Amino acid sequence: MSVGTGPVLARALQILDAFSTERLEMSLSELARHTGLPVSTVHRLAGPLVEWGALERDERGHYRIGLRLWEIGSLATRGLALREQALPFLADLAQVTREMVQLAVREGTELVFVERIAGTEAVPMVIRVGGRCPLAASGVGLVLLAHAPAPLQEEVLASPIERFTDFTITDPRVLRRTLADVRTSGFAISDRQLTPDSLSVGAPIHNARGAVVAAVSLVVRHGSVSPRALAPIVRTSARAISRALVSAD
Structure with a gap:
């Protein structure tokens, strides 16, 4: 992992870790509040996470955990x-x-x-x-x-x-x-x-x-x-x- 990748990966994991049984769906601002990251950072990282399937984004712009993570997790x-x-x-x-x-x-x-x-x-x-x-x-x-x-x-x-x-x-x-x-x-x-x-x-x-x-x-x-x-x-x-x-x- 390159020096530049580490912080990006850590922040991406921080976004995923913000979800819980009490917070199954969150808006961009809610994600920023629960992660402590700037809204601009969350927005920048959420795009690749949605593209890969780790997150899903609905018509309201709210995010939830994507099925790709469930598929990966089932392989543990x-x-x-x-x-x-x-x-x-x-x-x-x-x-x-x-x-x-x-x-x-x-x-x-x-x-x-x-x-x-x-x-x-x-x-x-x-x-x-x-x-x-x-x-x-x-x-x-x-x-x-x-x-x-x-x-x-x-x-x-x-x-x-x-x-x-x-x-x-x-x-x-x-x-x-x-x-x-x-x-x-x-x-x-x-x-x-x-x-x-x-x-x-x-x-x-x-x-x-x-x-x-x-x-x-x-x-x-x-x-x-x-x-x-x-x-x-x-x-x-x-x-x-x-x-x-x-x-x-």
Whole structure:
């Protein structure tokens, strides 16, 4: 990359990074405000991004993420291979329970949702495939954090923990004990920690070397069932996905 290309690429990525679930479409001035870049800079960079397909521009002049990025993102090998092996078991779990099923991997101190299937009675969740979430609040996140390298765990425990509800665990001492329980029991329970009406139970997915590479969870409405009653079926799905990954290696 030439010296002149670096800043241009960084600014282009800054424009793409400005979009979120709360900001799916933005005008030129809104993009400038959320990126902190001059309107003239955003306008100059938006043209090539639209031409390539990273952005789309509608008749009002508003910008949104283009399908070309979705096409490229779907080629991410870690998520693609995992999703292909896990999908039949996720579908079975969603069909049997009629609830929300999630598959996630860890990316640094966050998780990324690789797949989600909403059953007919699923709790409404503001979740999208490719969306990110802190590790400490959800069932899949607690599983991934519990099996993350020790330095990363300490980094999370030493940082301010985002509070989503009154039930979110933000005390690092309590969270440390919770992670130890997850490793001992083989599953995680997140009761109203992410949303005030949801309960999720997560379990780890292992690769051929025994490392935890992903987590699966079942999300139900709080109070509808005992979380420990859900643990066996979630763990069974996690083990089935793990076996499929090992067989595919």
